[in-house]
Every structure is written in structure tokens, then in C-alpha cells.
Amino acid sequence: MEKMAETLPEADEQVLQHFLSNSFWSYREVIDHVAQDASAVFEGKTGTCLLVDESGMGKKGEHSAGVARQWNGRLGKVDNCQVGVFTALSRGHDTTLIDGELFLPEAWCNDNKRVNIRLPHRLF
DSSP: OHHHHHHSTTOOHHHHHHHHHTSOOOHHHHHHHHHHHHHHHHTTOTTOEEEEEEEEEEOSSSOSTTOEEEEETTTTEEEEEEEEEEEEEEETTEEEEEEEEEEOOHHHHTOHHHHTOOOSSOOO
16 A cells, blocks of 8 residues: 555555555446447457456465465466466557456355355455
8 A cells, every 4th residue: 555655646655555455345336437438449449359368466475365276377277376367458569458357266165164264365
């Protein structure tokens, strides 16, 4: 939050942290709004495309959600990591992220202890 507060005039990092951590807001509504705005900007322009890609983030241990030995494209090998799947709209050098999800490996989905854990927020 500190870095975000530095870029926003008159921002307070504690207020931003409270907003993301404790206040009631809909992640889905924000992402949908961003996607609709991006779609309106790119609409009808030649060369616009939807990009879908995954990104692996190396992790130690097994306590972070979705961590398992799985393909990490950034490293080019199977390793202990989390994998996020992202979608973006793009045209030339203009690109905007419009959605993302944490990939949960089958072992996580089939583990009764983990299935009932409520994750506080999505990947981003």
C-alpha cells in the first residue's frame, strides 16, 4: 500500500489498506467494470485481441493457496509454485488486464481440509 499511496495525491496508506482488507466491496464488480471500460476503448479497432496466459510464481512450502509441484512457465520446468491464469485486452502497445484467477491443482480441490478454507481475496 505504501507504493500505491506514493502515486496518489493526498493518499493515506492505512486508509488504502483498510479499504482492501476490511471494507465491503465486490472484487467481481470492480473487475467487470474495468473489463467493460477496456472493451469500450478497444471496441471496433482493428488488431484488438484477447490474450489468455498463465504465470507461475515460485513458492516454498505448501501453505499458500494453490501451491504444488506444477509447471512453472517462467522457469520452464516443474517446480513448487502457484499458477495464475490471466486475461487481457490488447492492441499494439496498449494492453490492460481484465481478469485473473488462481489455478487450483487437483490435489488442492480433492483435499477436504483445504476445500473448506475461505480465501479472503483473489490473486490480484
